[in-house]
Amino acid sequence: MGLVGTISPHIGNLTFLRVLHLSRNMLHGEIPREIGGLFRLRYLSLSANALMGDLAKLNLSSCVHLRDLFFARNGLQGNLPTAFRFLPNSKKLQALSLDDNRLTGGIPPTIGNLSSLQKLGLEKNHLKGRIPHEITRCWDLNLLSLAINNFTGTLSPSFFNMSSLQTISVSENSLEGTIPSYIGDTLPNLEIFYFGGNKFHGTIPISFPNASKLQILEVPQNHLVGKVPPSLVSLKSITHLDISNNKLTGEIPRDLQKLPLLQYLNLSFNDLVGEVPTVGVFAVATNVSLLGNKKLCGGIAELKLPPCPVKKAKHTNHLKLMIVIFTCICPALVFASFIAFLTLCWRKEKSLESAKPSKVEQLSKIPYTDLHQATDGFSETNLIGSGSFGSVYKGRFEQGGGEQTIAVKVLDLLKNGASKSFLAECKVLRNIRHRNLVPILTCCSSCDFAGNEFKALVYEFMENGDLDMWLHAHSSNARTTVLSVLQRLNIAIDVASVLHYLHDDCEPTVIHCDLKPSNILLDKDLTAHVGDFGISRLYSHTIGDPIGEQTSTIGLKGSIGYIPPEYGIGAKASTFGDVYSFGILLLEMFTAKRPTDDLFNGECSSLCEYVELALPEEVIEIIDPLLSACLESNHGLIPDVELGNNGNLVEIEESKVHNFFRSIFKIGLTCASRSPMDRMHMNEVSRELQKIKKTFFA
Known part of the structure; x- marks a missing residue:
């Protein structure tokens, strides 16, 4: 909606109100107590605003018909046991979401009184203590999200007997104990299982396949031992499997390659041995991560593992x-x-x-010495770029007796905000998965040889550098490598796809805040990967919360030329800001003009105005000069220019060229509208770009 301001106490006069939905606005201040007088209210959603105050001061005891209550992604405070008193005196409540606030204390045993509860979200707060066994009285619970808190202790055995559960997320706590061997039998409806970043030990239950609906299984960064159970090959619905950063041994079950829906497999940083399969998920290097298992061999060539020894007879x-x-x-x-x-x-x-211990057991504890060796002591010959908070080096990391090329982003901790940038990027990237994100392999938080604090992030190396170097000359020499129109369109589609994922499919929503060509990296196939989440935000974090503090000191949320106008007057970071940056990026990709070009200091004040003045008849006059020259040459090739795909630069029928560029520029201008409300959503952008591709390149 885009509402700004506070919620008026007069809302309490709407006594016949049954549904109040004010999510994803810019509302601030405290929630007025008068809402508690709306006794007919059934649905109340105030999520994703900037509301603050003590939740315990709110009294909804009269709202006896309330079924759905959503207060997530605000700045609400209070001790949870005390705050729970605000809930209505009703057993009709089915959904309660308090995710991503600043609540403290533990979960009170009174949680068991909410017997009709189906969805409970308390993740990303400051909660602690044990998870009470009374929670199992919520017999109909199908979604339980308690991740990123400070819960300790073991889980009650009855916790694993809640047969209605479909999604369990307790990642990033300090929970202990074992995962029961019978879990697949007692949770037949389980679809999503997040247990990463805890202290669970023992083996991976062999009964998991009995949960036939399981789609996502993630138990990284625990202390699990034993072999990868061959029974996992029966998980016919599995799409994501992450058992990295444990102490697993033995061979990779070969039949994992037969899982029909598996899109992502992470077995990194265990002590696995033997031959890596080559089909199924193993056939695409970006879909599987095996880093840190130095005894693996074989696999496809892109994994760069050593060949398996020939067995002697x-x-x-x-x-x-x-x-x-x-x-x-x-x-x-x-x-x-x-x-x-x-x-x-x-x-x-x-x-x-x-029984030999793994040489690399924890993702976050890769030693400084390994990175120092991989980059030849961070030599200038390996320096491939620098940014606001540090430098990026090319390196080579041993894997299974072979080598993998990596990119090491070393933070300059003397720069203001660098440490906060490091933490922000780690927190954002640890729980998101997409083929068009730069894959983060590991990180290092240690000391260098002089005893100084050292922080670095390690990514997969992208062979074709960043988009900026493809669009602009970086020396007195002209560009010798040029992206074709189709390649640019594919890159735009890749970027739109990942922003659509970050904005609409992540919980909480991720806002990149610094989308620009230099943060878009291209792999050997010129597939785009969005990187550099150093100042990104999780949607609607308010001033004073943990991640908000990490980024609020950095200043304006982005780079000059790509920052939406509303940020300049103090507006909070939003998905609309990313859409604006994408619009500028799209215009830049096809004009080869930076938004900070000197051209825009005269009669034409901005890249948007430059494009607007050319529409609809003069679009060819403003496209990348190399593309324009290609059109004028009538044969599609320009001497002394190397194409990314060794083909035609334009690749469109001459009669359709004008329509193509008009369509592209209209999307860019709409995304870069001055008013956030006039901009497109990224799901719509992605859909429109796909339509353009189908229309002009079918």
Whole structure:
């Protein structure tokens, strides 16, 4: 909606109100107590605003018909046991969301009184203590989200008997204990299971496949041991599987490659051995992460693992010969004893081998020495870029006896906001997955050889650099590499896709805040990957909350030229700000004009105005000069220019060229409208760009 201001106490006069939906606005101040007088209210949503105050001061005891209550993503405070008194004296409440606030204390046992509750969201607060077993009295609970708090202790066995549960998220706490072996039998409706970042030990339950609806299984950064259960291959609905950063041993079950829907598999930083499969999810290097398992071999070439050794048959032949001899000359009992002896010796040898500790056990504890060695001491020859908070180096990291090229972003901790940028980027990237995000491999928070604090992030290396270097000359020489029109459109679609994911499919919503060509990296196939989340925000964080403090000192939320006008007058970061930046980016991609170009200091004041003046008839006059020259040449190629795909630069029928650029520029201008309310949503942008591709390149 875009409402700004406070909620008027006069709202209490609307006594017949049944639905009050004011989410995703810019409302601030306290929630008026008068809302408690709306006794007919059934649905109340104030999420994603900037509301503050003590929740305990609000009294909804008269709202006996209330079924859905959403207060997530605000700045509400208070001790949760005390605050729970604000809830209505009713057993009709089905959904309660207090995620992403500043609540303290523990979950009170009175949670069990909400017997009709189906959805409970308390993640990303400052809650602590044990998760009470009384929560299991909520028999109809299907969504339980308690992640990113400070909960401790073990989970009650009855917790794993709540058969209605579909989504469980308790990641990033300090929970202990084992995951029960029977979990798949008692949670048949389970679809999403987030247990990462805790202290769970023991083995991965072999009964997980009995939860036939399971789609996402993530238990990284725990202390799990043993082998990857072969029974996981029965998870026919699984799309994401992350069991990284544990102490798992043994081989990768080969049948994991047969899982039909598996899109992402992370087995990094365990102590796995043996041959890596090559089909299914293993056939695409970006869909699987195996870093830190130095005894793996084989796999597709892109994984850069060493070849598996050829098995020698010499000892096997000797063993077969001995078996034949003993079979012929010894009684069956002697033969059986001999085989048992050989088996015992073999198992003992294997157990000793598997007992060797993993060299890299925790994602966040990769040593400084490894990064120093990988980058040749952070030498200038490996320096590939620098930004607001540090420098990026190219390096080589050992993996399974082979090498993987990496990019190491070293934070300059003397710069104001650098440490906060590091924390912000870690918190944003640890729970999001998308093919068009720059994959983060690990991080380092340690000390250098001089004892100084050292922080770095490690990413997959992108062979084709950033989009900025493809669009603009960075020296006196002209550009010698040029992206074709179709390649630019594909990059725009990639970026729109990831922003649509961040804005609409992430919970909480992620706002990038610094979208620009230098933060868009291109892999060897020129697929775009959005990176640099150092000043990103989780939607509607208010001044004073943990991540808000990390980014509020950085200043304006973005880079000059890409910052939406409302940020300049103090507006809070929003998804509309990212849309504005995307609009500027889209115009820049097809004009090769930066928004800060000197051209815009004269009669034409901005890139948007420059494009507007050319519409609708003169669009060819403003496109990238190399594309324009290509059109005028009538043969599609320009001497001394290397194309990204060795093909035509424009690739559109001549009669359709004007319509194509008009369509692109209209989307860019709409996204970059001065008023946030006039801008498109990223899901619509993504859809329109796909339509353009289908229309002009079918």
